[in-house]
Amino acid sequence: xxxxxxxxxxxxxxxxxxxxxxxxxxxxxxxxxxxxxxxxxxxxxxxxxxxxxxxxxxxxxxxxxxxxxxxxxxxxxxxxxxxxxxxxxxxxxxxxxxxxxxxxxxxxxxxxxxxxxxxxxxxxxxxxxxxxxxxxxxxxxxxxxxxxxxxxxxxxxxxxxxxxxxxxxxxxxxxxxxxxxxxxxxxxxxxxxxxxxxxxxxxxxxxxxxxxxxxxxxxxxxxxxxxxxxxxxxxxxxxxxxxxxxxxxxxxxxxxxxxxxxxxxxxxxxxxxxxxxxxxxxxxxxxxxxxxxxxxxxxxxxxxxxxxxxxxxxxxxxxxxxxxxxxxxxxxxxxxxxxxxxxxxxxxxxxxxxxxxx
Amino acid sequence: xxxxxxxxxxxxxxxxxxxxxxxxxxxxxxxxxxxxxxxxxxxxxxxxxxxxxxxxxxxxxxxxxxxxxxxxxxxxxxxxxxxxxxxxxxxxxxxxxxxxxxxxxxxxxxxxxxxxxxxxxxxxxxxxxxxxxxxxxxxxxxxxxxxxxxxxxxxxxxxxxxxxxxxxxxxxxxxxxxxxxxxxxxxxxxxxxxxxxxxxxxxxxxxxxxxxxxxxxxxxxxxxxxxxxxxxxxxxxxxxxxxxxxxxxxxxxxxxxxxxxxxxxxxxxxxxxx
Numbered sequence: 001x002x003x004x005x006x007x008x009x010x011x012x013x014x015x016x017x018x019x020x021x022x023x024x025x026x027x028x029x030x031x032x033x034x035x036x037x038x039x040x041x042x043x044x045x046x047x048x049x050x051x052x053x054x055x056x057x058x059x060x061x062x063x064x065x066x067x068x069x070x071x072x073x074x075x076x077x078x079x080x081x082x083x084x085x086x087x088x089x090x091x092x093x094x095x096x097x098x099x100x101x102x103x104x105x106x107x108x109x110x111x112x113x114x115x116x117x118x119x120x121x122x123x124x125x126x127x128x129x130x131x132x133x134x135x136x137x138x139x140x141x142x143x144x145x146x147x148x149x150x151x152x153x154x155x156x157x158x159x160x161x162x163x164x165x166x167x168x169x170x171x172x173x174x175x176x177x178x179x180x181x182x183x184x185x186x187x188x189x190x191x192x193x194x195x196x197x198x199x200x201x202x203x204x205x206x207x208x209x210x211x212x213x214x215x216x217x218x219x220x221x222x223x224x225x226x227x228x229x230x231x232x233x234x235x236x237x238x239x240x241x242x243x244x245x246x247x248x249x250x251x252x253x254x255x256x257x258x259x260x261x262x263x264x265x266x267x268x269x270x271x272x273x274x275x276x277x278x279x280x281x282x283x284x285x286x287x288x289x290x291x292x293x294x295x296x297x298x299x300x301x302x303x304x305x306x307x308x309x310x311x312x313x314x315x316x317x318x319x320x321x322x323x324x325x326x327x328x329x330x331x332x333x334x335x336x337x338x339x340x341x342x343x344x345x346x347x348x349x350x351x352x353x354x355x356x357x358x
Numbered sequence: 359x360x361x362x363x364x365x366x367x368x369x370x371x372x373x374x375x376x377x378x379x380x381x382x383x384x385x386x387x388x389x390x391x392x393x394x395x396x397x398x399x400x401x402x403x404x405x406x407x408x409x410x411x412x413x414x415x416x417x418x419x420x421x422x423x424x425x426x427x428x429x430x431x432x433x434x435x436x437x438x439x440x441x442x443x444x445x446x447x448x449x450x451x452x453x454x455x456x457x458x459x460x461x462x463x464x465x466x467x468x469x470x471x472x473x474x475x476x477x478x479x480x481x482x483x484x485x486x487x488x489x490x491x492x493x494x495x496x497x498x499x500x501x502x503x504x505x506x507x508x509x510x511x512x513x514x515x516x517x518x519x520x521x522x523x524x525x526x527x528x529x530x531x532x533x534x535x536x537x538x539x540x541x542x543x544x545x546x547x548x549x550x551x552x553x554x555x556x557x558x559x560x561x562x563x564x565x566x567x568x569x570x571x572x573x574x575x576x577x578x579x580x581x582x583x584x585x586x587x588x589x590x591x592x593x594x595x596x597x598x599x600x601x602x603x604x605x606x607x608x609x610x611x612x613x614x615x616x617x618x619x620x621x622x623x624x625x626x627x628x629x630x631x632x
Contacts, residue, residue: 013507014500195493202492202499203478203485210468210479217466220428221546222454222483231489278470 003351019197036186041179049178052292057185058246060287063271064196064280065239070269071277072200073232074212075125076133079140080240080268082121085260086144087114087241088248089154092163096156103170107245114241115234122233126226141262148257164254181250188246192239197280199235208232209278240268274332276341285340293328297321377598378406380439381582382427382550387436389422389606396422397433400608402601404550409576409583411597413590413617415626418603420586421463424552427584428460429453455483459548461539463555463586469528473538476527477513480545481506513541517571533564540571550582551575557589565589569596594618602626 003024010016020026044053066080091110095101117140124136148154155163168175168184175184199205207228210218219225248255267290275286301320305312312320336343382404389397397419404410412420425431426438429450438445440456459480468476485506491499514523517537522530527538536556543551556572557565573596575581587593593600594614602610602617604626610617617623 013504013511017503017507198495199489199493202495202503203482203487204489204492206471206475206479207482209471209475210482213468213470214466216430216450217462217468218479219450220430220454220460221480221542222451223479224451235489 003348003354005352017201019194019201033190037183041183044179044182046178049182052295053182054178054185054251056287056291057182057189058243058251059268059271059291060284061185061189061192061246062240062243062268063275063283063287064192065236065243066268067272067275067277067279067283068196068199068208068239069232069236070272071279071282072205072212073208073229073236075122075229075232076130076269077137077236078134078262078265078269079121079137081260081262081264082140082144083114083118083237083240084244084247084264085148085257086117086237087111087244088255088260089148089163090114090241091245092165092248093154093156095165103168103175103249107242107249110245111238111242114244115238118233118237118240119230122230125229125233138262138265141265145257145261148260160256162254162256163248165249168249175250185246185250188242192242193280196239200280204228204231212278270329274329274339276339276344279339279341281344282339282341285344289332289340294321294325297324377408380404381406381441383439384427385437385439387423387426387433387438389419389426389431389433395606396431397426397603397606400436400603400606402608402611404582404584405599406549406582407576407580408598409572409585409596411585411587411593411600412603413587413593413600414603417605419606420603421554422606423603424460424554424584424586427453427550427552428458454546457546457549458552459543459546459550460552461536461543461554461556463558465532465535465539467527467535467539467542470526472524472526473519473530473541474507474510474514474523476538477510477541477545478506480542481509483546510545513544516544516574517541533560533567536560536564536568537571540568544575544579547579548581550584553583553585553587555586555588557587557592565592572596 003022005022005024008023010021018026020029040053062080062084065083066077069075069077087107087110089110090113091106094106094109095103121137121140125133128136149161152158155161168181170184173180175181200208207218207223208231210221210223211225211228211232215225218228244260248259252259271286271290272283273286274289275284276282298317298321301317302312332340380403384403385401387397387400388395400419400423412423414420422431426433429448429452432447468479471479485502487499487502514520517540519534519537519541522534527535530538540553540556553572557568560568569592572583572585576583585593585597597614599612600610600614600617601608602620602623604622609622609626610620612620
């Protein structure tokens with residue numbers, strides 16, 4: 001009844017090509033951003049920031065990057081963790097080796113380094129596809145795991161193998177409290193989400209989707225497969241690299257290579273599949289599902305247990321958590337193979353007609 | 359060169375369509391896949407503005423011929439002269455840059471994208487903004503997007519698909535998908551338009567619509583059209599010249615009337631007495 005585009009007429013192509021063509025969508029998203037930036041810092045406690053919100057934001061950004069490559073360009077990757085690691089370690093090296101390096105610039109340069117490696121490891125995509133490409137990108141993962149563990153130069157010859165960033169400071173603003181860290185991440189995520197949306201609705205995004213949907217036809221209408229695929233690898237790795245730098249600098253503070261293991265790559269790929277391939281919103285849904293659900297189950301199960309008079313042991317909770325989490329993944333994939341983003345758009349479609357069935 | 363000179367006289371066809379110089383000249387094309395000879399020593403030319411049909415029984419090598427023309431297949435022998443210049447071995451996207459567009463026999467649309475986006479990809483070669491401008495959706499990128507959107511809307515109007523412009527193409531019925539496929543090729547503003555069985559699997563009304571679009575494209579834009587089609591009524595009605603292939607060899611070439619009375623063609627289609 002309230003969510004309807006009646007009376008909103010478009011009189012120019014510019015108006016028709018906005019990100020949110022329905023005014024209610026626009027208000028909803030701006031409201032959400034305002035809530036996240038203004039209300040959440042007042043409502044959330046330190047645990048919420050550290051355990052839920054910051055990981056959620058950073059992994060959303062990484063999932064967004066993976067989604068550009070997997071969801072929009074159709075090139076599967078299992079090397080996302082490696083590109084996160086490259087972003088984090090490159091940003092770290094820019095910070096420690098260059099005096100007076102601004103924090104944000106170091107992170108962006110970390111992203112650029114990841115993009116360069118992304119192009120390198122994207123080259124196999126010109127010849128192989130599908131599972132074979134997944135295996136080829138897995139090589140990046142193992143190479144990085146090894147390099148950051150064994151080559152001392154990358155970690156500035158740290159004796160313990162772990163590296164840390166002393167102080168996060170941007171233009172005199174010292175980022176040390178969880179709230180500030182959260183806002184710092186939020187700014188990155190919002191900016192990058194809009195960049196991703198712009199890219200996917202512009203010519204380059206159409207090139208990626210054309211390559212994904214029908215590569216022969218794409219080539220026949222003049223799209224160069226090499227440019228389209230490698231640009232997707234570059235942009236995707238840039239996003240993932242910046243997310244890696246955020247993960248290391250802001251979330252962990254000090255880290256070792258295990259923080260970016262192959263588990264992380266799988267986790268990011270699952271976020272994209274569950275959230276919805278080829279959807280910006282889906283990346284956030286996927287990250288929320290994978291980050292928040294285990295924590296939610298952890299809190300919720302003892303409550304449920306006490307309700308029916310059963311005391312659940314800690315080990316029992318962690319087992320049940322895995323079981324329920326796994327079965328929920330299977331449930332969502334069966335009910336909606338196109339991910340949570342599709343459920344979201346179906347819900348919006350129904351809401352447009354509500355209270356009428358048709 | 360002497361081949362082009364021989365054919366340079368511009369003529370008018372019975373249909374009254376102006377017919378210009380030879381735009382594409384295929385000379386002694388042979389294409390093999392391993393031991394299979396798909397095309398053997400085929401020569402014919404395509405004149406500017408004409409509707410040129412390629413016909414032949416199944417497996418005659420018609421689609422292979424189109425794939426040779428737009429660079430998907432590379433013939434082992436023969437020369438391709440494009441506007442009097444010998445064409446080097448090249449990739450499909452280079453053929454697209456030279457103004458050769460095509461539609462596909464089994465629709466090859468981008469299923470996940472809307473009708474508008476599908477046709478917009480056809481404008482891809484004409485869009486010059488770089489990645490950073492697109493990322494920030496700055497002035498030039500926005501203006502470019504709108505300029506091309508206007509062109510695309512003209513095509514949408516031309517093909518009468520306004521009502522489905524935002525529908526994902528995967529959800530469209532077959533006849534409309536064929537139309538979108540044609541629209542995507544038209545968006546390239548091609549000089550040569552290759553149509554691979556544009557009317558396959560259509561009912562009579564859809565075929566009439568498609569014929570009308572093809573003739574309108576020829577009349578309004580002067581696009582050279584190369585057409586593969588199995589419906590002989592359509593071919594004989596709308597094409598200026600017809601080339602007939604059978605088992606990868608050329609067995610006939612000429613106006614529809616000449617081809618209709620060619621004994622080799624009759625044998626290929628109806629079988630010969632033994």
